[in-house]
Amino acid sequence: MSSITNLSRRGFIGSAAGLVLGFVLPASSKLQAQGFGPPPAGKPWAYVRIAPDGQITFMITKGEMGQGPMTALSQLLAEELDCDWSKVRAEFPPVNPELYGRQTVVGSISVRTMWGPMRTAGATARAMLVGAAAQQWGVDKTQCRTDLGAVVNGSTGARLTYSALADAAAKLPVPENVPLKDPKQFRIIGKPVKRLDTPDKISGRALFGLDARVDGMSYAVVARCPVFGGKVASFDATKAKAVPGVKTVVQIAAGVAVVGDSTWSAMQGRRALEVKWDEGSAATLNTASIRAMFIARAKEPGAVARKAGDIEAGLAKAAKKIEAVYEVPFLSHTPMEPMNCTAHVRADSADVWAATQSMTSARELAAQAVGLAPDKVDFHTMFMGGGFGRRGEGELDYVPEAAELSKKLGTPVKVTWTREDDMQHDMYRPASYVELAGGLDAEGWPVAFNARVACPSFTGLRNGVDFIAVAGLADLEYTIPDMLIDYRPANTPIPVSFWRAPGAVQNTYFAECFLDELCSAGGKDPVEVRRRLLTKSPRLLGVLNLAAEKSDWGKPLPAGRYRGVAVGTDVGSFIAQVAEISITKGKLKVHRVVCAFDCGQVVNPAILRQQLESGIIFGLSAALKGEITIDRGRVQQSNFNNYDVMRVDEIPEIEVHVVPSMENPGGAGEASVPCIAPSVVNAIFAATGKRVRKLPIRPAELV
Numbered sequence: 001m002s003s004i005t006n007l008s009r010r011g012f013i014g015s016a017a018g019l020v021l022g023f024v025l026p027a028s029s030k031l032q033a034q035g036f037g038p039p040p041a042g043k044p045w046a047y048v049r050i051a052p053d054g055q056i057t058f059m060i061t062k063g064e065m066g067q068g069p070m071t072a073l074s075q076l077l078a079e080e081l082d083c084d085w086s087k088v089r090a091e092f093p094p095v096n097p098e099l100y101g102r103q104t105v106v107g108s109i110s111v112r113t114m115w116g117p118m119r120t121a122g123a124t125a126r127a128m129l130v131g132a133a134a135q136q137w138g139v140d141k142t143q144c145r146t147d148l149g150a151v152v153n154g155s156t157g158a159r160l161t162y163s164a165l166a167d168a169a170a171k172l173p174v175p176e177n178v179p180l181k182d183p184k185q186f187r188i189i190g191k192p193v194k195r196l197d198t199p200d201k202i203s204g205r206a207l208f209g210l211d212a213r214v215d216g217m218s219y220a221v222v223a224r225c226p227v228f229g230g231k232v233a234s235f236d237a238t239k240a241k242a243v244p245g246v247k248t249v250v251q252i253a254a255g256v257a258v259v260g261d262s263t264w265s266a267m268q269g270r271r272a273l274e275v276k277w278d279e280g281s282a283a284t285l286n287t288a289s290i291r292a293m294f295i296a297r298a299k300e301p302g303a304v305a306r307k308a309g310d311i312e313a314g315l316a317k318a319a320k321k322i323e324a325v326y327e328v329p330f331l332s333h334t335p336m337e338p339m340n341c342t343a344h345v346r347a348d349s350a351d352v353w354a355a356t357q358s359m360t361s362a363r364e365l366a367a368q369a370v371g372l373a374p375d376k377v378d379f380h381t382m383f384m385g386g387g388f389g390r391r392g393e394g395e396l397d398y399v400p401e402a403a404e405l406s407k408k409l410g411t412p413v414k415v416t417w418t419r420e421d422d423m424q425h426d427m428y429r430p431a432s433y434v435e436l437a438g439g440l441d442a443e444g445w446p447v448a449f450n451a452r453v454a455c456p457s458f459t460g461l462r463n464g465v466d467f468i469a470v471a472g473l474a475d476l477e478y479t480i481p482d483m484l485i486d487y488r489p490a491n492t493p494i495p496v497s498f499w500r501a502p503g504a505v506q507n508t509y510f511a512e513c514f515l516d517e518l519c520s521a522g523g524k525d526p527v528e529v530r531r532r533l534l535t536k537s538p539r540l541l542g543v544l545n546l547a548a549e550k551s552d553w554g555k556p557l558p559a560g561r562y563r564g565v566a567v568g569t570d571v572g573s574f575i576a577q578v579a580e581i582s583i584t585k586g587k588l589k590v591h592r593v594v595c596a597f598d599c600g601q602v603v604n605p606a607i608l609r610q611q612l613e614s615g616i617i618f619g620l621s622a623a624l625k626g627e628i629t630i631d632r633g634r635v636q637q638s639n640f641n642n643y644d645v646m647r648v649d650e651i652p653e654i655e656v657h658v659v660p661s662m663e664n665p666g667g668a669g670e671a672s673v674p675c676i677a678p679s680v681v682n683a684i685f686a687a688t689g690k691r692v693r694k695l696p697i698r699p700a701e702l703v
Helices: 009-015 030-036 069-081 110-137 162-170 198-203 263-272 287-298 311-317 359-370 398-409 419-424 504-521 526-533 538-550 605-625 676-688
Strands: 019-021 048-050 056-059 088-091 144-146 150-153 159-161 218-223 231-236 246-252 255-260 274-278 303-308 320-328 340-345 350-354 377-381 413-416 432-440 446-455 482-489 562-570 573-584 587-598 653-658
Touching: 048 110, 048 162, 056 069, 069 088, 069 110, 110 144, 110 150, 110 162, 150 162, 159 162, 218 263, 218 398, 231 246, 231 255, 246 263, 246 398, 255 263, 255 398, 263 413, 287 432, 287 446, 287 482, 311 432, 311 446, 311 482, 320 504, 340 398, 350 359, 350 398, 359 377, 359 398, 398 413, 432 504, 446 504, 504 526, 504 562, 504 605, 504 676, 526 538, 526 562, 538 562, 538 573, 538 587, 538 653, 562 676, 573 676, 587 605, 587 676, 605 653, 605 676
Parallel strands: 056 088, 218 413, 350 377, 446 482, 587 653
Antiparallel strands: 019 048, 048 056, 144 150, 150 159, 218 255, 231 274, 246 255, 303 482, 320 432, 340 350, 340 413, 432 446, 562 573, 573 587
């Protein structure tokens, strides 16, 4: 793959020599119904482009933040097209809803949504190329086959390359219902082919958001009110303008922008800037008051998210009743690349360069900020240095900042956030507070499960429930006769949004740790209880059994080592993890994590393994160290000195075992995050007899 080619919409259409093919997602797609599907019927979703020089270009409409869709989606196309992988390249196409629908990557949807459409596109292109060859040779199409970028005449052995056939194939009608390959024929899907983006990332040719350069560009940073919801009362720019390299100081909706001839000069100017803030009502907010509000909300009636049987009767007749309260803090996303955006706004058009998970939304927000129609904005998709939800649909505050500032300046400008900006003005993973109650029968088996959830709303309510806020609880796979999961919004001025495995990441911790409490109270083995409760969920039961086998569950461990188990579902996949830990003088060490995973058919096993391992490390960082606290309406953490992450010497040995499956693919990038905290916490109980009901884990408290 070469470095990103930034084309305008008109330039893209004009450059499409040879065969250009579009395709649509089936109308019955569940993910389409959730808003991740294609444009109206009949509009193309993405393109295969075969140029006369033999180059095959795949237009990848999903953002690349390290999770691998540029390679995986190209594998789907290349497999069905039957082309030479060495001649494949991939590009980000322009943002164009009429061609591509909403271009976004959230919820690990890339392979899930594109598994069928990408394969169909490749197969359809192959059929058209075969048709063009058969026409040229004057033979029936059944006499032709394809082989690594060429059509072969079965009778004569003659070959015609795809590039030689591209123009003729483009003139043929697009066939419908083209058959796809039998998986037994796959030679690219399911193989660990090398990533297309790696060479350019190693060489520095890959362009991330921070790499955007425009002639005549200025650089800016923004002073934002440190209190959520606050605004500028007044400012004095005299000292800021005296800093060498500072060009001007401009107020925008987000705060006060200091503009310089370099990012460094703008940062130095911001340090000298004098701003008086109207801090607003949130200035009295702190972590303790937020927690008190959550506790009060949990006592109020909630909206039903899931109900089975009669929870009150089930708890009343239980031989033993267990109660517990669990809670998690706000978390920051902290991607490696802080937020940034470059914009060049003119009177009647604009260009925007940004690293984002949601290109369509970014273009819309930029257009709205400067009063242009979205089709007057050319959006240039860049590689992302991480996202984890921060660069998703509703988290693009950095894009309108740059657009608004460019319009006011009348010149191109790059707005860069520092790490401190990024951490203290994030859209955070919500804190959550849950009251749990469970009942056991006379033999010690769970028969009742109740969760009262108090959590800020992610996406708004449906019948009183934010179903993201209860994900991982409301969709529990366990068969328990009496169950009630209900929800009450606990909103605060702190902006919240999606964080890797939203909802499931905290609620799997709540559910799996509390189930472990029920296992202990009933004198039962945690794996055996889960096996009994998962008889109607064969795929989750399958990964549980695999994880138990590979971790030697039930067999003796070396002295001082202990195990914990957790299972869960997320983004259409099934996972089980067993963590092996030790605690020595208050120091916790996670030695080993055994992960069993079922995501259906695997496109690239190497990328899959990378995603599962990274998710475990990401989740472990949060479980052991992650916490955003509030004082006087301000985030107290500012950088990795006080918001730490896992270091290399702390990473456990991670074993990944993937279940062979012919089911349609589920997601992977987020799936391994939710189970790591409960598996470690359950191991801690095995080691100490103490329950960790509040994250992050503080091992010194367990001594």
